[in-house]
Amino acid sequence: MNWMQHLCSINNDKDLNDAIQDVNQFFNNYFLEWAEVLATQKLLAEAAVWLRKLTTSLRKPKCSKTPNPHTQFTENVQQILWLLNLRQSIKSLESLSPRYSLPFLPSDSGLRKRLLEKAFPWLESIPHIEPSAALFQPIHVLREHEDWVRCCCYSPDGRLFASGGDDGWVRLWDAETFKAQEAFKYKPGSAIRAVKFSPNAALLAYTQGPEVFLWDWHSNKLRHTYIGHVEPIDGLAFSHNSYYLASGSDDKTVRVWSTSEKKEGEEAIEVRDSLCNLLGHGDYVNCVSFSSDSTRLASGSSDLTIRIWTREGSEDGHLYRIERVLRGHSSSIYSLDFNSSGQQLISSSTDSTLRVWDISTPQNVDARGAICSLMGHELNVTSLDFSIDGSILVSASKDCTVRVWDTKQQNRKHTLRGHSDWVRCAVVSPDGNLVASASDDRSVRLWDISKDRGNGNQEERLFSGEDAHSDYVFAVTFS
Incomplete structure (x- = not known):
């Protein structure tokens, strides 16, 4: 269990990359044995918690045309969580070894393809399980209730x-x-x-x-x-x-x-x-x-x-x-x-x-009549914030923009462009003149929205560089 905590604390990119490659190899060769030890010690639920923390705490790799160990690691963890959650959700499986959940992974699962023959060498006919969508179902199913x-x-x-x-x-x-x-x-x-x-x-x-x-x-x-x-x-x-x-x-x-x-x-x-x-x-x-x-x-x-x-x-x-x-x-x-x-x-x-x-x-x-129906972002909206007087609404999005809406005029005032990755959070200052935004591009930006500059761009101050964040910025707020 401790290796997951250590993995979360690695800051050097090369060391992290090497460690993830080692973890991938471990999963490919010994996942079933590891899961069975955890099951005997009743630690599967705790392991699932740490695996979920790993997927959210490890930094997102830069885009690359070459195979990336981070991608395989994420896929492995998703499939492992799906398997563990399936086992906990079906009472008849809880008393059995984790390996008996393996055939129920989707047929296109890399983990299933690598481990199924090892776990069940005598299996002549492999069941077909519909792919892809199953991995994006809820992370757990709780079945204690006896009715709706x-x-x-x-x-x-x-x-x-x-x-x-x-x-x-x-x-x-x-x-x-x-x-x-x-x-x-x-x-x-x-x-x-x-x-x-x-x-x-x-x-x-x-x-x-x-x-x-x-x-x-x-x-x-x-x-x-x-x-x-x-x-x-x-x-x-x-x-x-x-x-x-x-x-x-x-x-x-x-x-x-x-x-x-x-x-x-x-x-x-x-x-x-x-x-x-x-x-x-x-x-x-x-x-x-x-x-x-x-x-x-x-x-x-x-x-x-x-x-x-x-x-x-x-x-x-x-x-x-x-x-x-x-x-x-x-x-x-x-x-x-x-x-x-x-x-x-x-x-x-x-x-x-x-x-x-x-x-x-x-x-x-x-x-x-409501004030308005607001549309414009091209991807998911990640945060919303009203100004104190309610006249301004600020929205942040995965489309790398922040949008400022005039709730009284029922329209968009500004589209704030400059971030190069998802914008996780955007907030309005108490006086309504500034917007602060935090992004996966590791920067915090401060925008002056008090003046219309005509070209849709607003004056900004960028907080980044050697003394700034070295990873995703998830939240920002004004004093």
């Missing part, structure tokens, strides 16, 4: 994820090893339709039928049962301070609940009085979302509308009232999210559109 799995979410620190299904169980999993950690089943007989961690990572909420259950998952104890809805609940959201929990139901209502702690030694409390019951939707409420300061709550419905509710009274006020209704989608709305300033809202719908809404200015209750 309807919902899942990560914990704020990314170390755990939760899942809920029609079998009535909520399960917690380790996000690195994929091993089950905890399981909750308080009320048998109905499906889990939504599950959420609180932002402070202390609580886990889930919906079952018309009820919401709030668990202190560290102690594996139920804190509250919220009773008030009369139909199943699909929408669930914590406020960012974790004080409030909102639920949206098929009974066409939104309720807001307090997550306050029960007294020590006290049994789980049945809470029948929500802080508020919000009426107005004409069909199922599918999703809810709080703004970052919790002063606004958005709800999306099958009635084709989004309702924005604002908190009344003082900062600690509990009641919400209707602020506006957003119309524009032609089918049910299923997800919502506020930007960091709370001045814009993004929504997605079964009408195949994603819409950005400006909710910063006072309007009549009925507001029609």
Whole structure:
């Protein structure tokens, strides 16, 4: 296991290249023996974690017409991970040697071609497994649930994820090893339709039928049962301070609940009085979302509308009232999210559109039309960032560009060109005049977007050279 940690720490290109060649030779000759030793010591899951880290931490080689050991290494690791994950996902294989997963690799797998005859010299007919696509399926399949799995979410620190299904169980999993950690089943007989961690990572909420259950998952104890809805609940959201929990139901209502702690030694409390019951939707409420300061709550419905509710009274006020209704989608709305300033809202719908809404200015209750639909990048978008006032949206892409969008004018202001590799991250300065970008070309660039230079190019400052980064730059931020 230690060799993988050492491989991650090699900085010299030649030494790294030599080491990867040695690893490739080791995999080609001794992978099965290595995997069997790991299996006997119950280390396969840990090995898979380190192999995934290797594929993300090793620097990408420069393009070359000659065969590159990095390419073979990446292919080997992908195939090994696929094999290990298959073995863990199918219980009948877990008690067997890892070699018995080998025939199920795709037929075009180099690892299978090299090792199959060695592992099964007596095999006369080799099964054909469809190629290519199998290697790009999810990295793991978890099969503890006994019925449909309807919902899942990560914990704020990314170390755990939760899942809920029609079998009535909520399960917690380790996000690195994929091993089950905890399981909750308080009320048998109905499906889990939504599950959420609180932002402070202390609580886990889930919906079952018309009820919401709030668990202190560290102690594996139920804190509250919220009773008030009369139909199943699909929408669930914590406020960012974790004080409030909102639920949206098929009974066409939104309720807001307090997550306050029960007294020590006290049994789980049945809470029948929500802080508020919000009426107005004409069909199922599918999703809810709080703004970052919790002063606004958005709800999306099958009635084709989004309702924005604002908190009344003082900062600690509990009641919400209707602020506006957003119309524009032609089918049910299923997800919502506020930007960091709370001045814009993004929504997605079964009408195949994603819409950005400006909710910063006072309007009549009925507001029609999203701000814009933004198109232009030629490859995947890797990051998005709003300016503080919400007037600018910056997008970074694998097409090596950064694009600056005017959300009010609904168009692209600038295309920032200069990076020679994927741009991983781009952010706007607090005053909205600068954009910083980080790239796989090992540079950070600072762009002045305050002036239109006419030719589409913006003044930039390049941070690179001997004293700069020697590998990919994944993130950048302003003070």
